[in-house]
Amino acid sequence: MGVAMLANDSEYIDVLKKIKADIAETQRKAASDVNSRIIQLYWRIGSELNKRAVWGSKHIDSLSRDIRAAFPGIAGFSVRNLKYMKKFAAEIDEELCSSCCTIPWGHVMVLLDKTAPGDRRN
Secondary structure (H helix, E strand, O other), X not given: OOHHHHHHOHXXXXXXXXXXXXXXXXXXXXXXXXXXXXXXXXXXXXXXXXXXXXXXXXXXXXXXXXXXXXXXXXXXXXXXXXXXXHHHHHHOOHHHHHXXXXXXXXXXXXXXXXXXXXXXXX
């Protein structure tokens, strides 16, 4: 059986469709899992910063610079983002974060900016 016949074989086409769908679904789930873990990391970082509320903005500037130096090429640790992490951890409890924070970080920042803190946000 030649290659051309394989590509036209209905069983082959069905298997190919099944495998492609499985690959796409696995990629989607993996991306969602990574996003969820990043959101949880950001919450933990924000929580650590909130525990040190007496630190001024110089500490956050230094922390941002030192994290980026320790992990060259990694994004997400700007001063602005660290401040959002603080706000996120202060306004969203850990249980809610770990159970349903699967939306992208950019959406979290928009929600923090456009909604009022309190029960409605949770």
